[in-house]
Amino acid sequence: MKIKKIVPFLFIFVSVFAFPQAKSLKKKTVKTSKPAAKKAAVSKSNPNLVVINQDVPLLIPQKSNGKFGYVNQKGKFIIPPEYHIALFFAEDCNLLSSKNEKVRKFGTKDYATVEKDFISYRINLSGKKVYQYKDDDLGRCKLEYKPQLYHAYTINKLYGIIEDSKFVNAADYRQYQIYPQYEYLFIMEGDDLKNPMIVASQNDMFGVIDINNKIVVPFEYSDIKRNFSWKLGKMFEVTKDGENYYYIDANNKSY
Numbered sequence: 001m002k003i004k005k006i007v008p009f010l011f012i013f014v015s016v017f018a019f020p021q022a023k024s025l026k027k028k029t030v031k032t033s034k035p036a037a038k039k040a041a042v043s044k045s046n047p048n049l050v051v052i053n054q055d056v057p058l059l060i061p062q063k064s065n066g067k068f069g070y071v072n073q074k075g076k077f078i079i080p081p082e083y084h085i086a087l088f089f090a091e092d093c094n095l096l097s098s099k100n101e102k103v104r105k106f107g108t109k110d111y112a113t114v115e116k117d118f119i120s121y122r123i124n125l126s127g128k129k130v131y132q133y134k135d136d137d138l139g140r141c142k143l144e145y146k147p148q149l150y151h152a153y154t155i156n157k158l159y160g161i162i163e164d165s166k167f168v169n170a171a172d173y174r175q176y177q178i179y180p181q182y183e184y185l186f187i188m189e190g191d192d193l194k195n196p197m198i199v200a201s202q203n204d205m206f207g208v209i210d211i212n213n214k215i216v217v218p219f220e221y222s223d224i225k226r227n228f229s230w231k232l233g234k235m236f237e238v239t240k241d242g243e244n245y246y247y248i249d250a251n252n253k254s255y
Contacts, residue, residue, distance in 0.1 A: 048078045055234040060247055060255045061086040079127035085115035088233055097139025106131040149193045152185045159185035178213045188230040199224045217252050
């Protein structure tokens with residue numbers, strides 16, 4: 001089994017929330033009815049930005065016919081596929097740190113980086129190109145590094161998980177957070193270091209487990225990319241055929 005090398009992109013995703021309105025009942029009227037189905041919230045500024053799952057981005061990159069565009073949480077293309085590269089709507093620290101004050105606003109999470117014909121742009125949530133990258137505008141990122149609390153540990157070519165601060169004796173099975181039993185494990189980058197998501201491989205298939213060895217995503221994928229998709233969008237980039245990748249959330253819902 002070959003493990004692909006993945007180049008992570010560090011971006012922070014945008015989330016917008018709206019709340020459904022409640023209907024009032026007429027006076028002196030008693031009715032027995034089934035609970036109303038929960039409707040998706042809709043952004044007032046853009047009705048296409050439907051919120052079904054508040055944990056995932058409003059717009060999600062998706063590939064179609066070899067090009068990338070963006071779908072909403074219902075899977076509808078909102079920004080047509082025309083780009084060679086399409087990243088999530090997220091901060092760009094190079095622009096936020098730019099010496100050019102006029103372009104710093106394009107580094108916020110309201111914009112996404114795309115590439116077409118070898119030219120990189122920032123687009124807004126409507127898909128409009130609002131900025132073309134220039135080397136002179138790029139500043140230096142200042143990112144705080146936070147080390148993982150847990151790490152993978154191997155015994156006889158099987159992977160388990162240890163907590164660095166508590167692990168002393170490899171012969172004591174009680175010191176393992178997850179005793180080695182998997183073909184491969186990789187701890188995803190995330191904001192909650194105490195409860196990370198872990199990409200795991202079992203019987204040559206990939207899934208996701210939590211730090212308590214509970215299955216989050218079933219072992220039904222031929223590959224799951226080891227990138228920043230969980231940290232930035234609470235999503236996993238998966239494939240079943242080894243070629244066509246797409247995003248799923250922690251409920252194994254595909255987009």
